[in-house]
Amino acid sequence: MIYEIFENEVVMLLIGVGVLIFILGSRPRLKRLPASKILIVGFYVLLVGWVLTVLEGFFCERLLDYLEHMCYAVSSVLVAIWCWKVFGSGPPSRKEAL
Amino acid sequence: MHPVAVFDIITFLASLAALIVLxxxxxxxxxxKAKLVFTGLLVFTMCYGFSLFVEWTWQTKVLDRIEDIIGALVPMWWAFVIYAFLAGIAEEELREREARFQELFDEAPVGYHELDTEGRIMRVNRTELDMLGYTAEEMLGKPVWEFSVDKEKSRDTVADKLAGDIPPGRVFERTLRRKDGNTLPVLVGVRLLRDKAGRISGIRSAIQNITERKRAEESLAEERSLLRTLIDNMPDNIFVKDIESRFVVANIAVAHFMGATTPDELLGKTDFDFYPQELAARYYADDQKVIQSGQPLVSREEPAVDAAGSRKWYSTTKVPLRDSRGKIVGLVGISRDITARKLAEEDSERLMQTLALKNEELESVLYVTSHDLRAPLVNIQGFSHELSRSCDLICSALRDKVPAADVGEKVRTALNKDVPEALGFIMTSAKRMDSLLSGLLRLSRLGQAAVNIEPLDMNAMLTDVTKSMEYQVKEAGATVDIESLPPCLGDASQINQVFSNILDNALKYLDESRPGVIRIYAKVEDGQSIYCVEDNGAGIAPEHQSKIFEIFHRLEPDKKSGEGLGLTIVRHILDRHNGKVWAESELGKGSKFFVSLPSV
Structure with a gap:
């Protein structure tokens, strides 16, 4: 069996883990963001995608690749939902109200 | 299309949609800033999705390289996004804090202002603006002393503060001028502001409106002055002592009594510093009793010695003094000089004793007089009879033995007319004197008789009295109506005599022109049973009404029998029973005799 590791994927994962730590450390403050859970879950799903893209070099390449892309898609959808919640609906900002 | 490519196109489209919504x-x-960074993330995600999707169709190295670069930028951009969001949140928090601070600053219960190093107002809160009636524009930038009544003083103080000459935490009392011209007393608390280098950069002052406090202080001072004037001008001794019996407050009367010039000289001192040991110890014991028991000492009459050494009598009231929690912290005392009253009481007592003695002597004299005078009177009466009989014998002998011609006319007249007439006068007078002396004797014996006080059934007693006088009632053709009577306290035989005498009088003085009606009724009032014997008799003329209880006073001495003692005895008996008797009468209509006796 040939194991194939791509440096860029490892770099993505490492940066992703760094962001994860950053997020976990700032969680109380991030909660002040509207619908913050959706955005953070979107990031977590994306991070899972980055983990899968590294893992697919070792085993189950096709399945993990499939799941990886699915994670990207799900993450994008969650981010889009967050955008809709924050910018697309809800009460107008104070400026608009004025 | 490859199934995985579907996810990539979803990634692209979702990112695009998010970008449009944003x-x-x-x-x-x-x-x-956060939105700009987030826009970048969406663009990169969109491009990443697009490049992944295109890869399925055109597999080129260039495209592969672009996808790798964008793929690496995505997590990095997430970091930027999170950082930007956190920075935004921090800014928002700062703004919120500032807004909150501004709100607190504006709505603080005290006024605040900040001055720069020139003493100009740089910041002022709404409370202070409301206090002074200015707008922020009218105050900002102006020297703070412009708003003070005493500008020079205020300017000097600000200069001293800015020079750091005034220690921190010091509070000043100032009077500010409001926009409407009125003055406002305030308390100013000062805090120096310093820059990063530690140099004084300004002053922050807290302004507290003390108008109410000033008013309360003035009111309190007025009340104190009023109270002080009041207690200092009271003739009574007024003092307040602490729990150790030391004077805390004393009025001028106390000071003068104790030989001090002013009340202040007494403060902190005790009775032991002014009175003899024994007297002071007694006062101290009274004080401690009041303080420890919490029970007031009311109108205690006690001796005292003034500064000149004169003995006095005081009526003293001491009440415990409590603090706001109810704990006894001393006592308040009021002492009234009752020396004059005490002397008068002593005089009165002496007089009463003398009077009692004199009364005893008088009764004794009365008894002796009435008793001993009867003996010679009996002789007079006896020998008058004897003389009368002898005179009759002489007359009879002369009639039988001596011819009428031999007896001179003068002798005949003397024997037949003058001597019997003189003897008649002597015997009538002696009889009258005997009657008077009997009355006096009865009266004096009444004064010596013991009074046996017991509850009396007045219904039974009056029924008995009426029954015993049934003959007189029938003779007079009268009716006696007795209503329900309350009981009273008294000596049965003496009270019986009271009502017998009154009833006898009522029957004696009935009006012959109409049937006599005597009504006896009663009521209880203020612990006294008041009985009334009402008749429809002849009544008593007004000029006699005040004399009917006098000894030997008779209304119709020629027509009615009696000694004039009945009502005197009634009054005498009732005096000994702590009772009263009085009469109301109308001539020609009848009389009412009231008897008041202690109720059961």
Whole structure:
């Protein structure tokens, strides 16, 4: 069996883990963001995608690749939902109200 | 199309949609910087999705390289996004804190202002603006002393503060001028502001409106002055002592009594510093009793010695003094000089004793007089009879033995007319004197008889009295009506005599022109049973009404029998029973005799 590791994927994962730590450390403050859970879950799903893209070099390449892309898609959808919640609906900002 | 490519196109489309939504609702939320960074993330995600999707169709190295670069930028951009969001949140928090601070600053219960190093107002809160009636524009930038009544003093104080000459925490009392011209007393608390280098950069002052406090202080001072004037001008001794019996407050009367010039000289001292040991110890014991028991000492009459050494009598009231929690912290005392009253009481007592003695002597004299005078009177009466009989014998002998011609006319007249007439006068007078002496004797014996007080059934007693006088009632053709009578306290035989005498009088003085009606009724009032014997008799003329209880006073001495003692005895008996008797009468209509006796 040939194991194939791509440096860029490892770099993505490492940066992703760094962001994860950053997020976990700032969680109380991030909660002040509207619908913050959706955005953070979107990031977590994306991070899972980055983990899968590294893992697919070792085993189950096709399945993990499939799941990886699915994670990207799900993450994008969650981010889009967050955008809709924050910018697309809800009460107008104070400026608009004025 | 490859199934995985579907996910990539979804990634692309979702990112695109998110980007459109963001741009459309750009103004709705978040900080502009955070939104810009987030826009970048969406662009990169969109490009990443697009490049992944294109890869399935055109597999080129260039495209592969672009996808790798964008793929690496995505997590990095997430970091930027999170950082930007956190920065935005921090800014928002700061703004909130500032707004909160401004709110607190404006709505603080005290006024605040900040001055720069020139003494100009740089910041002022709403409370202070409301206090003074200015707008912020009218105050900002102006020297603070412009708003003070005493500008020079205020300017000097600000200069001293800015020079650091005034220690921190010091509070000043100032009078500010309001926009409407009125003055406002305030308390100013000062805090120096310093820059990073530690140099004084200004002053922050807290202004407290003390108008109410000033008013309360003035009111309190007025009340104190009033109270002080009041207690100092009271003739009574007024003092307040602490729990150790030391004077805390004393009025001028106390000071003068104790030989001090002013009340202040007494403060902190005790009775032991002014009175003899024994007297002071007695006062101290009284004080401690009041303080420890919490029970007031009311109108205690006690001796005292004034500064000149004169003995006095005082009526003293001491009440415990409590603090706001109810704990006894001393006592308040009021002492009234009752020396004059005490002397008068002593005089009165002496007089009463003398009077009692004199009364005893008088009764004794009365008894002796009435008793001993009867003996010679009996002789007079006896020998008058004897003389009368002898005179009759002489007359008879002369009639039988001596011819009428031999007896001179003068002798005949003397024997037949003058001597019997003189003897008649002597015997009538002696009889009258005997009657008077009997009355006096009865009266004096009444004064010596013991009074046996017991509850009396007045219904039974009056029924008995009426029954015993049934003959007189029938003779007079009268009716006696007795209503229900309350009981009273008294000596049965003496009270019986009271009502017998009154009833006898009522029957004696009935009006012959109409049937006599005597009504006896009663009521209880203020612990006294008041009985009334009412008749429809002849009544008593007004000029006699005040004399009917006098000894030997008779209304119709020629027509009615009696000694004039009945009502005197009634009054005498009732005096000994702590009772009363009085009469109301109308001539020609009848009389009412009231008897008041202690109720059961």
């Amino acid at each position: 741009l459309k609702g750009w103004k709705r939320a978040l900080e502009p």
